Structure formats: C-alpha cells, structure tokens
Amino acid sequence: MMRKAGAIPLAITNVSEMAIWWESNNKLHGRTRNPYDLRCNAGGSSGGEGALLAAAGSLIGVGTDIGGSIRMPAFFNGVYGHKPSPNIVSNSGQYPEIVDYRAEFLGTGPMCRYARDLRPMLIALAGTEATGRLRLDEPVDLRQIRVFYMNEIKDRSFLMSPVSNEVRRTLSDVIEYLSSLTLKPAEERNFPSMTYAFEIWNSLMMSGDCPKLIEVLKSSGSTISHPFIEMLKWTAGQSKHTFPAVFMTVGEKYLPSKESESSRRYVALGRELEQEFANLLNDRDAVFLCPTHPEPAPKHRTPVFRGFNFVYAGIFNVLRLPVTACAVRLGEHSELPVGIQVVAGRNQDRLCLAVAEEIERVFGGWRDPSKKA
Numbered sequence: 001m002m003r004k005a006g007a008i009p010l011a012i013t014n015v016s017e018m019a020i021w022w023e024s025n026n027k028l029h030g031r032t033r034n035p036y037d038l039r040c041n042a043g044g045s046s047g048g049e050g051a052l053l054a055a056a057g058s059l060i061g062v063g064t065d066i067g068g069s070i071r072m073p074a075f076f077n078g079v080y081g082h083k084p085s086p087n088i089v090s091n092s093g094q095y096p097e098i099v100d101y102r103a104e105f106l107g108t109g110p111m112c113r114y115a116r117d118l119r120p121m122l123i124a125l126a127g128t129e130a131t132g133r134l135r136l137d138e139p140v141d142l143r144q145i146r147v148f149y150m151n152e153i154k155d156r157s158f159l160m161s162p163v164s165n166e167v168r169r170t171l172s173d174v175i176e177y178l179s180s181l182t183l184k185p186a187e188e189r190n191f192p193s194m195t196y197a198f199e200i201w202n203s204l205m206m207s208g209d210c211p212k213l214i215e216v217l218k219s220s221g222s223t224i225s226h227p228f229i230e231m232l233k234w235t236a237g238q239s240k241h242t243f244p245a246v247f248m249t250v251g252e253k254y255l256p257s258k259e260s261e262s263s264r265r266y267v268a269l270g271r272e273l274e275q276e277f278a279n280l281l282n283d284r285d286a287v288f289l290c291p292t293h294p295e296p297a298p299k300h301r302t303p304v305f306r307g308f309n310f311v312y313a314g315i316f317n318v319l320r321l322p323v324t325a326c327a328v329r330l331g332e333h334s335e336l337p338v339g340i341q342v343v344a345g346r347n348q349d350r351l352c353l354a355v356a357e358e359i360e361r362v363f364g365g366w367r368d369p370s371k372k373a
Contacts, residue, residue: 001090002062005124010058013048018096018216019064021244022072022310023303024048031300034076035369036336040297043073046111050077053113054337054369060121061111064094066102067201068292068313070109071325071341076297078327078337078366080115080356082122083107085322085347088134089125096216100208105317115326115360119353134347140354146286147178147186152294153194153312160198160308164295166331170338171291174328177362178289178355189280189288193273196266197311200273203266204318207258214249217241227253244304274319281321281345287355288343292325296336316343324352327365337367 003009017026024032024047032047034040035055042051046063050073053061063070065083074081086104098106110121123131131137151171152163179186193200217224224230224241227249233239234246256263281288291312298306316323321343328339340359344351359365 001125001127007060007124011052013046013052013061015046015048016044017242017245018213018220019045019069020213020248021045021242021303022068023244023300024073025242027240027242033300034297034336036078036330037297039299040336041076041300041303043076043297045069046081047073047076049111050074050079050081053077053079053111054366056113056368059113060117062108062125063111064091064106064108065313066098066106066317068310068317070107070111071292071313071323072310074111074325074327075292075339075341076337078330078339078369079111079113080118080327080360080365081111081325082109082118082349082352083317083323084109084122084126085134085349086320088130088349089122100210102205102208102210104320105205107317113366115353115356115365118324118356122349122353134349136350136353138350140285140350142181142354142358143183144285145182145351145355146184146284147175147182147289148189148280148286149175149186149289150188150190150194152291153197154190155195155197155308155311157198157308159306160311161294161306163291166296166334166338167291167294170328171289171340174340174359174363175289178358181358186289191273191276193269193276194315196269197315198308199262199266200270201311201314201318202255203258203263204270206255207263207267212249212252213245214252217245217249224249247304270318277319277321277343278345281343281348283345285348285351286345287351289340290343292339292341296331296334296338313341316341321346322349322352324356326356326359328359328363330367
C-alpha cells in the first residue's frame with residue numbers, strides 16, 4: 001500500500017527476537033540504542049523504526065503493535081505512532097503470523113516524527129474503503145471533544161514502576177491545556193479493573209488456540225528442547241536465543257492455563273472493561289489520556305525487572321481501541337523524550353490524530369537528539 005502511494009522503502013529495521021519484548025535486541029543484529037542516550041532502550045518490538053525516525057534517518061515508518069510495539073518505541077524515541085482500530089490496516093506478512101481472534105488485538109500502523117504525517121500515512125495504509133469508515137477527511141472541532149484521563153494504573157506488582165514525576169507533569173500539562181481549549185473541563189476516570197491490566201492482557205491473549213512460544217521457536221528452526229535447559233545454556237553463554245525469549249518460555253510453564261478459573265475470570269473482567277470504555281468513548285467525540293509508559297526510556301537490559309510496564313500500552317490492544325502515542329517534550333531531569341497516549345472509541349481514529357496534532361502544535365513534539373542540550 002505504501003509503495004502504491006509513492007513511498008520508497010529504505011530498510012527493514014531491528015526488532016526484538018520474535019517481536020515479543022519491549023527492547024529491540026536479537027542475535028542477528030544486536031541491540032538498538034536510543035539516539036537521545038546510547039545507554040538507553042529504544043523500545044520494542046518496533047524499536048529500530050523508532051530510533052531511525054528520531055535520528056532523522058527516515059521520514060516515515062511502519063510498525064506493528066500487539067502489546068505497545070508501536071507506541072513504546074514512539075514514546076522512548078520522542079516520535080509519534082498510531083495503533084489503528086481493528087480491521088483497518090492489513091496485518092498480512094506479520095511474523096509470527098496472527099490469524100485467529102487475536103488479529104483484532106494486532107495493529108499495523110504509521111510511525112512519524114511529525115503528528116501531521118500520521119493521517120496521510122494511515123489513509124495510504126488503510127485504503128479507500130477503510131478510510132471511509134474512519135471518516136479521516138472530516139474536520140474535528142477540538143472545542144467539542146470530551147477529555148477523560150487516568151494518571152496511573154494502581155498495580156500491585158513489583159514488576160511495574162510507579163509513574164515518574166516527569167511523565168506525571170507532562171500528562172498534567174497536556175490535560176490543563178486541553179481543558180482550557182474544550183467547552184467542558186477534563187474529567188479523571190479510574191477503572192478498578194485496570195489493577196489487573198497484565199492479567200487481563202495475558203488471559204485474553206492466551207484464551208484461544210495459540211501455540212506456546214517454545215513451539216513457535218521450534219517451528220522457526222530452533223533446537224530449543226526445554227525451557228530450563230535453555231536457561232542453563234543461556235547462563236553458560238551457549239544459547240542461540242536472547243534472555244527475554246528464554247525467560248518467557250520459562251514463564252509460560254507457570255502462567256495459569258486458559259482453562260483455569262482465574263484465566264476465565266480475567267477474560268470476563270477484560271470484556272467488562274472493554275464495555276466500560278465503549279460506554280465512555282463510543283458514539284461521541286471523546287478521548288482518554290494516560291501515560292504511554294510509566295517512565296522515560298530505561299537503561300539497556302533493565303526491562304526484565306519491570307516487565308509489566310508495557311501494560312500501559314498493551315491493555316488497549318485487547319480492548320480493541322485506536323491509540324496514538326504523542327511526543328510532548330524532553331524530560332527536565334532525564335533529558336529523554338516524554339509523552340502520553342490518546343485513546344478514542346473504535347473507528348474514531350480521527351479524534352486521536354486531531355488531538356495529537358494539537359499537542360504537537362502547542363508543546364513542540366520531536367526534538368533533534370543532536371541538539372537536546
């Protein structure tokens with residue numbers, strides 16, 4: 001679709017092994033570094049795309065997102081990324097292939113340095129019929145938009161970081177500005193079910209007949225035989241896989257099965273949460289703002305110690321909602337990109353994009369990493 005629209009592909013950029021982790025590192029091409037600080041994570045799985053865009057190596061890019069894989073790299077690298085509504089952009093060619101009900105959780109979408117490039121890219125990716133469903137050419141009156149927000153997910157796990165002061169202040173400043181623009185002030189909305197965001201995401205992802213990660217690795221030619229044996233091989237420097245991939249095959253053995261009572265309970269809770277968001281956002285001009293990630297880009301290799309941070313982005317995949325990750329500014333202390341994400345009702349992508357463009361206009365968006373000082 002992009003070639004048909006006149007785009008010239010430059011490169012296929014780096015991803016995490018099997019596109020399953022939020023740091024882009026693999027045994028073929030190594031680790032992607034963040035252009036704002038080479039010691040830091042560029043995100044994943046579309047981390048190579050985010051880093052290349054931030055470094056002005058390309059104008060536009062395409063990523064895929066089933067747990068934040070467009071939005072986390074956009075956040076870490078200070079660019080823009082949009083996960084479209086389900087069934088808008090074809091996921092053909094994705095590996096590992098997603099063909100069952102989870103295809104509605106996966107989004108192929110645009111990544112850009114400038115928010116105004118998201119809309120024409122989405123039009124090109126979606127095609128005429130889908131673009132008509134999204135009404136992308138219709139003007140959006142920002143004064144009429146209702147703004148709802150959430151400051152943080154109140155998770156109980158030590159694997160999730162608290163929201164940093166830089167992220168909290170950035171979200172607050174955006175909310176304050178939008179409240180001054182719209183006819184009604186922004187309203188905080190917290191959902192108790194969000195406390196179980198990881199459990200909901202995982203249970204919905206695993207509730208179908210999807211193969212385990214170890215089976216996917218074997219089907220791609222891996223000689224992996226048993227997760228614990230592979231972990232010992234990794235410890236000895238003999239594994240052909242990255243630590244996150246091995247770690248996740250071990251973790252699969254301990255997660256509740258899809259037939260378990262707890263999994264069924266979290267699937268039901270996820271469906272209830274999806275309906276709550278539908279009641280809030282569908283059939284009216286409304287957006288929901290929250291952190292894309294609880295903190296700016298962490299140092300390399302550290303995501304394994306805060307593995308649940310991805311659910312700030314990932315929960316909206318299983319809720320099947322369109323989301324735009326917006327670059328806002330550089331953190332005052334970290335000097336790393338800080339942003340937020342804008343969620344809208346299903347097929348209301350134009351609202352996310354309009355708000356993203358306004359945020360960019362007021363707050364500046366992408367900053368040249370070579371001039372950040």
